[in-house]
Amino acid sequence: MSTPMVHAEGVRKHFGKLEVLKGIDLTVERGRVCCLLGPSGSGKSTFLRCINHLEKIDGGRLAVDGQLVGYRQQGDKLHELREREVAERRRDIGMVFQRFNLFPHMTAVENVMEAPVKVGSVSKNDAREQARELLARVGLGDRAQHYPAQLSGGQQQRVAIARALAMRPKLMLFDEPTSALDPELVGDVLDVMRQLAADGMTMVVVTHEIGFAREVGDTAVFMDEGVVVEAGDPRQVLVDPEQERTRAFLSKVL
Amino acid sequence: MIDIKTPADHPATGTTGMRDLQIVPVRNYGRWIAAAASLLALVGLVGSLAKNDNLHWDVVGDHLFADLVFDGLGTTLWLTAAAMLLGLALGTLIAVMRLSSSPVLYGLANAFVWVFRGTPLLVQIIFWGYAAALYKYVKIGIPFTEVTFFQAETNSLLTPAIAALLALGLNEAAYASEIVRAGIQSVDPGQAEAAHSLGMRPGLTMRRIVLPQAMRVIIPPMGNETINMLKMTALVSVISAHDLMSNIQDVYAQNYQVIPMLVVASIWYLALVTLLSVPQAWLERRYGRGTTRAGHVSPIRRLLGGTMERLGKNSKEQNR
Numbered sequence: 001m002s003t004p005m006v007h008a009e010g011v012r013k014h015f016g017k018l019e020v021l022k023g024i025d026l027t028v029e030r031g032r033v034c035c036l037l038g039p040s041g042s043g044k045s046t047f048l049r050c051i052n053h054l055e056k057i058d059g060g061r062l063a064v065d066g067q068l069v070g071y072r073q074q075g076d077k078l079h080e081l082r083e084r085e086v087a088e089r090r091r092d093i094g095m096v097f098q099r100f101n102l103f104p105h106m107t108a109v110e111n112v113m114e115a116p117v118k119v120g121s122v123s124k125n126d127a128r129e130q131a132r133e134l135l136a137r138v139g140l141g142d143r144a145q146h147y148p149a150q151l152s153g154g155q156q157q158r159v160a161i162a163r164a165l166a167m168r169p170k171l172m173l174f175d176e177p178t179s180a181l182d183p184e185l186v187g188d189v190l191d192v193m194r195q196l197a198a199d200g201m202t203m204v205v206v207t208h209e210i211g212f213a214r215e216v217g218d219t220a221v222f223m224d225e226g227v228v229v230e231a232g233d234p235r236q237v238l239v240d241p242e243q244e245r246t247r248a249f250l251s252k253v254l
Numbered sequence: 255m256i257d258i259k260t261p262a263d264h265p266a267t268g269t270t271g272m273r274d275l276q277i278v279p280v281r282n283y284g285r286w287i288a289a290a291a292s293l294l295a296l297v298g299l300v301g302s303l304a305k306n307d308n309l310h311w312d313v314v315g316d317h318l319f320a321d322l323v324f325d326g327l328g329t330t331l332w333l334t335a336a337a338m339l340l341g342l343a344l345g346t347l348i349a350v351m352r353l354s355s356s357p358v359l360y361g362l363a364n365a366f367v368w369v370f371r372g373t374p375l376l377v378q379i380i381f382w383g384y385a386a387a388l389y390k391y392v393k394i395g396i397p398f399t400e401v402t403f404f405q406a407e408t409n410s411l412l413t414p415a416i417a418a419l420l421a422l423g424l425n426e427a428a429y430a431s432e433i434v435r436a437g438i439q440s441v442d443p444g445q446a447e448a449a450h451s452l453g454m455r456p457g458l459t460m461r462r463i464v465l466p467q468a469m470r471v472i473i474p475p476m477g478n479e480t481i482n483m484l485k486m487t488a489l490v491s492v493i494s495a496h497d498l499m500s501n502i503q504d505v506y507a508q509n510y511q512v513i514p515m516l517v518v519a520s521i522w523y524l525a526l527v528t529l530l531s532v533p534q535a536w537l538e539r540r541y542g543r544g545t546t547r548a549g550h551v552s553p554i555r556r557l558l559g560g561t562m563e564r565l566g567k568n569s570k571e572q573n574r
Contacts, residue, residue: 054447083456091453101448104544105466115452118462147544160448167452 003066005030005171005202012059020046022226033203035213038223044206048173052093094164098176100156102148108159109144112166134162138192154185174205214238222246313514326501334484341426348431370428382417383493418490433475437468469541477534481527
């Protein structure tokens with residue numbers, strides 16, 4: 001069996017005295033879509049941010065594609081990575097944020113070009129062409145020259161997805177990508193994500209969209225108070241859960 | 255539903271009734287009286303100045319375009335530009351140091367701001383002017399050894415102009431660092447996170463993502479600082495740096511026409527300050543890209559500034 005894309009063992013994280021993650025075990029295989037669900041404050045977003053080292057873990061082991069996040073193992077020692085090395089590893093992991101976080105001083109196409117030109121060593125012309133293709137792929141071919149402020153929330157989020165894809169990541173992280181959107185704009189973003197999953201992208205998605213998780217997810221993980229309460233086939237976990245806490249949560253959101 | 259019909263039964267409150275009524279705007283008699291009084295006072299002041307022979311408009315006219323004045327203007331201009339560049343560059347460095355997690359860098363930056371913001375600029379100018387009294391030679395080498403890479407007499411390095419530049423630039427850096435820090439902190443942390451998630455390193459993130467957005471917050475106060483700097487260069491006349499003010503002082507020390515010469519200086523300072531608002535408007539537009547509110551104001555319009563806007567507003571009000 002090949003190395004899993006994400007492998008977490010007993011991952012712990014605390015902010016001051018508050019323990020947010022109390023030992024998370026999770027494995028995401030290549031080409032699979034893993035949906036993280038749970039009430040707010042359950043630690044699902046924190047765990048997602050740990051995967052690309054936006055948060056540093058305080059205990060346990062977390063590896064992406066066989067490489068430890070934030071550390072380099074030499075013999076029985078773990079060396080903390082330098083900023084440069086952390087940045088290098090992040091290139092392979094795309095991330096989409098709840099609040100889009102597009103660069104407001106750049107047009108849509110410039111947003112998408114930025115990383116390939118400045119971080120990768122793609123020429124401006126190639127990057128622009130690639131960016132236009134990506135924007136067309138998320139249905140925004142005609143919005144390339146617009147600034148983020150001139151786009152709707154749903155369009156901004158699709159530009160953000162295109163921007164993350166521009167570095168040709170092997171893993172995509174989605175942090176509640178539709179939570180800040182008006183209800184009628186959610187569908188367009190989910191369509192793009194559905195297509196991405198169908199193309200074989202490995203994805204970890206923090207979401208409240210039970211329908212999406214059930215339809216697209218290969219696994220659903222229900223978290224509460226920093227622990228994984230239940231994980232498995234979404235058609236099982238999200239339809240007929242074994243745990244009382246999962247059932248209580250689902251009854252509230254559905 | 256039925257109630258909707260009721261108003262129609264009363265013609266006075268119905269829509270047709272409203273149209274017939276004349277609207278009488280508020281008459282601001284007080285405002286008219288205040289405006290008339292102010293204008294009268296202004297006319298009186300201008301009139302008395304124009305008739306005052308002690309003002310010697312002929313002296314003003316003779317010196318307004320004198321070579322000595324132009325020489326001083328040149329020095330004032332390059333001193334302003336160089337001091338602002340030094341201040342902005344050093345200020346940005348200090349701002350980044352103050353946001354650094356290293357206690358040493360943070361402490362050093364704080365100490366710099368503490369000293370250069372905490373002592374009068376005039377003191378700093380005179381200090382740099384007389385720094386040769388403190389160190390006769392400037393040496394660059396390895397401390398506590400005899401190894402020296404460079405050595406020169408302080409007096410030959412620290413000409414009045416260089417001393418003035420150092421004093422103004424270092425002082426400006428202390429203020430600019432606070433402005434830049436506020437600008438950096440005004441940028442949503444999510445921007446840096448997004449850049450990091452794309453694999454951008456901290457330095458690149460700062461340069462490409464954070465600073466360009468911080469500029470929007472930085473430029474208006476820095477424009478203010480530039481205007482201030484232009485006028486503060488007058489202080490370096492105490493070390494005879496041959497700026498506009500130094501040269502003006504040289505002239506009135508000989509011809510005793512103090513007030514007319516100050517009028518000459520004021521005319522030039524005013525003209526330069528007015529011109530400075532043009533590049534500021536341009537910069538604000540450039541860094542305001544992508545924000546819906548920011549600038550569609552042309553530089554010329556900006557130059558005419560408040561006047562045109564106010565006129566436009568008034569005419570709009572009158573149209574109503």
